Amino acid sequence: MCRLLGVARSTFYYWKNRAETATAARRRVLAVEVKRIFAASRRTYGCRRVAAQLNREGIACSVGLVADLMREAGLEAVQPRAWKKTTIPGEIAESVPDRVERAFTAEAPGRVAVGDITYLRTGEGWLYLATVIDLHTRMVIGWQMADHMRTSLVTDALAAAKEAGHLDAGAVFHSDRGTQYSAAAFAAWCRANGVERSMGRTGVCWDNAAAESFFASLKNECYHQRSFATRTEARTAVADYIEVFYNRQRLHSTLGYKTPAETLAEYYARAA
Numbered sequence: 428m429c430r431l432l433g434v435a436r437s438t439f440y441y442w443k444n445r446a447e448t449a450t451a452a453r454r455r456v457l458a459v460e461v462k463r464i465f466a467a468s469r470r471t472y473g474c475r476r477v478a479a480q481l482n483r484e485g486i487a488c489s490v491g492l493v494a495d496l497m498r499e500a501g502l503e504a505v506q507p508r509a510w511k512k513t514t515i516p517g518e519i520a521e522s523v524p525d526r527v528e529r530a531f532t533a534e535a536p537g538r539v540a541v542g543d544i545t546y547l548r549t550g551e552g553w554l555y556l557a558t559v560i561d562l563h564t565r566m567v568i569g570w571q572m573a574d575h576m577r578t579s580l581v582t583d584a585l586a587a588a589k590e591a592g593h594l595d596a597g598a599v600f601h602s603d604r605g606t607q608y609s610a611a612a613f614a615a616w617c618r619a620n621g622v623e624r625s626m627g628r629t630g631v632c633w634d635n636a637a638a639e640s641f642f643a644s645l646k647n648e649c650y651h652q653r654s655f656a657t658r659t660e661a662r663t664a665v666a667d668y669i670e671v672f673y674n675r676q677r678l679h680s681t682l683g684y685k686t687p688a689e690t691l692a693e694y695y696a697r698a699a
Contacts, residue, residue, distance in 0.1 A: 536563045
């Protein structure tokens, strides 16, 4: 081989027996950790979240280095899919202002929440998911699934958040102007339970972007990764994604790469 390549034997043996450099050794060890974090994230983390998690664990690294290692290992996070409008506007019997105005933040948990409905296809037919998301922690504080889109779907999701103690008296709940949220029954429930309604403009998805963002993450990171033969399978997968992964494990860039559960715990620790 050396003769064919015109290389001295001494050069070959030097190359074969050379010691691994410190940089190469660090990249080799870090590559293993990157693969571990990527697998633990259910293949959903890009280089920024992987780097954030490694730094949280005391493994110093830059986003650029992690990006290089992921590229070398062929690790690609699942990518967002195109957004599709699903809201069916309804007639509103009373004027409801936009109390959020795209300021998707809150000074404390339980004060401002957003919600929406999405469609999930299964082998048994459609399944509908309604959510309630706290704007301080970005935690899904209430949710409900059903094989229908009646108003009870959204009131049950909001009731779950209230019963769990995640909505303060006088809390603002922001939604789009879909038929369920504009129904008289929903307005009556909000009045009876001390919830102030807020609504974005008709046909403007950005007015409820925080709720839309969650559905994009759910479908991209969970729902589109497999098919569901039954509604029960879809319910189980969605429950696992929300309660196990999204609320307690997934790092959120809007929270400084912390989980919603950590953000909630930190708030109460400061308030104590």
